[in-house]
Amino acid sequence: GQNIDQPTEMTATEGAIVQINCTYQTSGFNGLFWYQQHAGEAPTFLSYNVLDGLEEKGRFSSFLSRSKGYSYLLLKELQMKDSASYLCAVVDSNYQLIWGAGTKLIIKP
Amino acid sequence: IAGITQAPTSQILAAGRRMTLRCTQDMRHNAMYWYRQDLGLGLRLIHYSNTAGTTGKGEVPDGYSVSRANTDDFPLTLASAVPSQTSVYFCASSDAGVTDTQYFGPGTRLTVL
Numbered sequence: 415g416q417n418i419d420q421p422t423e424m425t426a427t428e429g430a431i432v433q434i435n436c437t438y439q440t441s442g443f444n445g446l447f448w449y450q451q452h453a454g455e456a457p458t459f460l461s462y463n464v465l466d467g468l469e470e471k472g473r474f475s476s477f478l479s480r481s482k483g484y485s486y487l488l489l490k491e492l493q494m495k496d497s498a499s500y501l502c503a504v505v506d507s508n509y510q511l512i513w514g515a516g517t518k519l520i521i522k523p
Numbered sequence: 524i525a526g527i528t529q530a531p532t533s534q535i536l537a538a539g540r541r542m543t544l545r546c547t548q549d550m551r552h553n554a555m556y557w558y559r560q561d562l563g564l565g566l567r568l569i570h571y572s573n574t575a576g577t578t579g580k581g582e583v584p585d586g587y588s589v590s591r592a593n594t595d596d597f598p599l600t601l602a603s604a605v606p607s608q609t610s611v612y613f614c615a616s617s618d619a620g621v622t623d624t625q626y627f628g629p630g631t632r633l634t635v636l
Contacts, residue, residue, distance in 0.1 A: 418565065445622050456613060456627035457566070464622075501565070511621045513565035 416440045418514035420502050425520045426492055434487045434500050434517045442507020448476055448487045449501040451516065457501055460487070489519075497521045525549055529614050529628035536604050536635050544599040544631050546614030554617045555597040556625065557581075557589060559610040566613065572597055573620060604635045 419437045426432040438446070445464040449457035463469060463478035463485060475488040487500055499516040506512055527548040536542050548555065557569040568581030572591040586608060588600045597616075601608055612631045617623040 447624075456629055457625075458627070459624045462622075462624065503566075505621050509621050511568070511625075513567070515563060515565045 416506060416512050418502055418504060418512055420500075420514045420517045422515070423518045423520065425522060426489075428492055428494060428521055428523050430492050431488065431490050432492060432519065434489070434519065436485045436487070436502035436514060438483050438485075438502070438504045438512070438514075440483075440504050440506040440512055443480055444505040444507065444509060446476075446478055446485050446505070447501075447503040447511075448485075449503065450498050451501060452498045460500075492521050494521050494523070527614060527616055527626055527628040529612075529631050531631060532629070533632040534634070536601075536633065538604055538606060538635055540604050542601045542604055542633070544601075544612055544614075544633070546597045546599070546628055547595050548597075548614075548616045548626075548628075549595065550616060550618070550626065551594060552616035552618045552626070553594070554620050554623075555591065556615045556617075557587070557597070557599045558613045558615065559583065559608075560613060560630075561610050569599065569612075604633075606635045609633060609635045 417439045448460040451457040461476035468477045473490045478485045499518045501516045502514040530545045556571045558566040570589040572578045575594045614628040615625040617625045
């Protein structure tokens, strides 16, 4: 079966750095997305990785290792508005998008 | 530019009733999707459409139907609602399929009693 694993919940402090991990077991790989979803709102796009390595976009970076079936989202200089759920999703060999259950990130002052 | 809109915002429905959730996008995207989101579970694809005039089944299609008569609209119909269809429903669109960024509507919160 296909599976995406993310921690259910994480807590971090305002101004700090947090890393949210995502491991996947899918039938093939054609890319990995990270989306942010604030409570009661729709998901919004953060990043897309298809090649190994780190992609930086402001305070957010996303890393991919295809050989390990692993990605992480790194959030720097955390702000209270970063409190949200972070969804990892993988495109498999059949071009189906498989979604993880998401990681709820709680930021404390 | 509105992006992608959904209606209604929320609805309480008696079991056995028919209900259509509306979704409209103004981005001229080719692909559209319907998801349901339940607590503790990831987004689950119900139906999708890669282009106007075509539709396909997702992971959880039973009890739902869709149509794609034109590029902009992608309604989702529950023929005879059951309590297990209580969920938040998101419509999304993308320009070039699943490897492209998906843009989500604000969601419809549906309760079936």
